[in-house]
Amino acid sequence: MNKTKLSRGNIILYVVLVVLIILLFIPSTRSLLQQGLMKLGLFKPTLEAPVEKAPDTPVVAQVSSSFSNEKGEIINTASLKGKVVFINFWATWCGPCIQEMPSIQVLHDKLKDNPNVEFLLVEIDHENELAKEFMEKEKLNMPIYFPEGDIPNTWLGQSIPVTVILDKEGNIAARHEGMADYSTKQVEQFIVDLSNK
Known part of the structure; x- marks a missing residue:
């Protein structure tokens, strides 16, 4: 039996x-x-508080990059000093990128009125029309940007999605490679704390 x-x-x-x-x-x-x-919480982004530099630590040259929006307006991340910058690198063909987009929209909606926070959703293939169609189809209203030159390899590695959060000085405060849920209170608080420094 x-x-x-x-x-x-x-x-x-x-x-x-x-x-x-x-x-x-x-x-x-x-x-x-x-x-x-x-x-369920299986795809949590890696968020670690920025490490304070010791007074005798040599200053490392900060990296920056330029991106253009749908209108062709160019923005350089160096010009965003004083703001926390949430940068998500994605592509229209990338399944995990598409899956995390709704969670980024939730985070964007929570923080869009914070003058010290900037969102850059960078579609790496420069597929303007496909990116626009995707955002409309999914009813997402976040700002889409496209690379204007090389992206620092400390930001974007060999795979996407990659999310980089820069502090107000332009330093990497957090970097996560792979799909993640950015709609959590933990992520929101991490960015708010950075913006209040």
Whole structure:
């Protein structure tokens, strides 16, 4: 009798595993699964408080980069000194990038009236029309930017999505590679604390 229960249990386990594997290969269910896992807290961004420099630490040259918006207006991150800058590097073809966008929208909505915080969602492939269509389709209203030159490799590595948060001095306060849920109170508080310094 135990063997029968064990066999049924194994069969149910195998059926569940096969269904989950199949669901992972269907794009629409994969995105729902990824968003669900983000809401469960499995994709938390890495946020660490900036390390205070010792007085005798040599000053390292800060990096900056230029980006253009849909209107062709160019902004350089060096001109944003005095603000906390949330930069998300993404592309329209990147599934994890697309999955984290709603959480970034939530964060943007919470902080958009803070004059000390700036959001730059940088579509790295310069696909203006595709990026605009994506934002409209998903009902997202965040500012889209495109690279105007090289992006520092301390910001963008070999994969996307990557999110970089710069403090008011232009230093990296946090950098997270991979999909994450940015709608949490922890992320909001991290940025607010930086903006109040």
